[in-house]
Amino acid sequence: MSNTGFTTQIVHYGHRTDTEHGAVHAAVHPSTEYTYHDAHDLAAVFQNRKKGYTYGRTGTPTTAALEAQVTTMEQGNGTVTFATGMAALNAVFFALLRHGDHLIASKYIFGNTNSLLMTLENFGVELTLVDATDVAQVQAALRPNTRMVFVETIANPGTQVADLKAIGDVCQAHKLVYVVDSTLSSPYLRPGRDFGASLVVNSLSKHLGGHGNALGGAVTQTGLYDWADFPHIYEQYRKDDSRTWGLLQIKKKGLRDMGGTLSSDVAHRLAAGAETIALRMDRICSNALALARFLDTHPLVERVQYPGLDTHPQHQRATEFFGGLYGGLLGVVLKDQADVFECLNRLRIVALATHLGDNRTLVLPAAHTIYYEMGAERRALMGIPDNFLRISVGIEEEADLIGDFAQALADR
Structure with missing residues (x-):
């Protein structure tokens, strides 16, 4: 075979x-x-x-x-x-x-x-x-x-x-x-x-x-x-x-x-x-690119870190290495006027949880959770500010994911 x-x-x-x-x-x-x-x-x-x-x-x-x-x-x-x-x-x-x-x-x-x-x-x-x-x-x-x-x-x-x-x-x-x-x-x-x-x-x-x-x-x-x-x-x-x-x-x-x-x-x-990794990864990568593009233009988002975006410093390298698929992880930095916890608590579909590569889309405030123990100095070295969201994209319908983040980040 x-x-x-x-x-x-x-x-x-x-x-x-x-x-x-x-x-x-x-x-x-x-x-x-x-x-x-x-x-x-x-x-x-x-x-x-x-x-x-x-x-x-x-x-x-x-x-x-x-x-x-x-x-x-x-x-x-x-x-x-x-x-x-x-x-x-x-x-x-x-x-x-x-x-x-x-x-x-x-x-x-x-x-x-x-x-x-x-x-x-x-x-x-x-x-x-x-x-x-x-x-x-x-x-x-x-x-x-x-x-x-x-x-x-x-x-x-x-x-x-x-x-x-x-x-x-x-x-x-x-x-x-x-x-x-x-x-x-x-x-x-x-x-x-x-x-x-x-x-x-x-x-x-x-x-x-x-x-x-x-x-x-x-x-x-x-x-x-x-x-x-x-x-x-x-x-x-x-x-x-x-x-x-x-x-x-x-x-x-x-x-x-x-x-x-x-x-x-x-x-x-x-x-x-x-056995189904190829099917899941194709869907995850497609969803992640669509969500990255949406968040990259949102007025409350300072920047989106995703290799699939043209603005990513290693975009060309990632394209060469991975053939047009860029994985399912997004780093999203919200602007100062956005309350990280308030925005997260408005999400209705996306789960607030720590994990990666799941069928479900997961998000957490990285500096306050999984990177909290290393301290502010080490986080700064890694480029993780307090308003940094780590998003692991899943296999849900693309429109549902974008819609959930859109309503969570909407003006109230």
């Missing part, structure tokens, strides 16, 4: 992989433990000499089916799933970085990720935040102890689009691990492999699952990075193809040691949701 389209591969993946009784969906395997008739086989699985399952914390046949599905979408050579997207990021950083290492990261990132980076600093990882829309800033930040570069494809919540390909070239030249968080773009808009990523992180809770009913995260290894060049791979994982070592270490540390395990029940829901 390698020559078929994106959705065709995902929809038909399950029943072409020897599912029990010809079921179109992989079965839910809730078992905690897995037995073997021969103790030699049990030992071989523990030692990574044979494929199999040992304990539910390190994976199940159900999570493995989801991992294969995500690997197909990202065109990688393997995936490990986690209980949340943040668990996936924790696994990457704590499994691969050590005290004294240097990490370069975009300053335009999700608030919780920003908090995680500050935690890494407390463990002795040196951190430099740069404007990742400019590859020159990444180059200027390089040090002899630089091990990794981390960016988001489309930044949450400011929608800045990193210079993804150029950064990938820099990482390749310096043999650095390049971690790309593709949550806001998803593999449907573009797989992270195309940007030269070593590892691609997705919050499965968002566009891939899509229905607001399941938390999950994934780390996909693209196969572009040779882990023989990375100094922190433990000796016991330096076996067979060196392009697989990193993911194995992430799995061992992130699941076995840290316990960030995705349950089989949730994995099953996420796998089913992922």
Whole structure:
């Protein structure tokens, strides 16, 4: 099926992989433990000499089916799933970085990720935040102890689009691990492999699952990075193809040691949701562009940050990277005379909630909620004023969305 389209591969993946009784969906395997008739086989699985399952914390046949599905979408050579997207990021950083290492990261990132980076600093990882829309800033930040570069494809919540390909070239030249968080773009808009990523992180809770009913995260290894060049791979994982070592270490540390395990029940829901990602993303992107254009001309709106607008600083780059689809996230700054909370409370359809990539359109006052803890100085660095709205656009009818924001922002 390698020559078929994106959705065709995902929809038909399950029943072409020897599912029990010809079921179109992989079965839910809730078992905690897995037995073997021969103790030699049990030992071989523990030692990574044979494929199999040992304990539910390190994976199940159900999570493995989801991992294969995500690997197909990202065109990688393997995936490990986690209980949340943040668990996936924790696994990457704590499994691969050590005290004294240097990490370069975009300053335009999700608030919780920003908090995680500050935690890494407390463990002795040196951190430099740069404007990742400019590859020159990444180059200027390089040090002899630089091990990794981390960016988001489309930044949450400011929608800045990193210079993804150029950064990938820099990482390749310096043999650095390049971690790309593709949550806001998803593999449907573009797989992270195309940007030269070593590892691609997705919050499965968002566009891939899509229905607001399941938390999950994934780390996909693209196969572009040779882990023989990375100094922190433990000796016991330096076996067979060196392009697989990193993911194995992430799995061992992130699941076995840290316990960030995705349950089989949730994995099953996420796998089913992922089948319709193309249909949902097409509708979400179309709605988001229409809403952005409407809000961009509204007298109470100071500015709209959305890559699909011609006025967006990285509009041409986003068009090149994502082929005319720009994701579903809008950053909207209201003018001073507009009361943020009053406007939000007038909405009748759009939900006041924190989440992204849902079927429903969601909105919140970013500075007062998910970015409140980081403080005013850090928010200013990220370009998040007090009257900043983060809008995650859903699949409702376009006219209904525009109409709801129109009445909420109307003069009273």
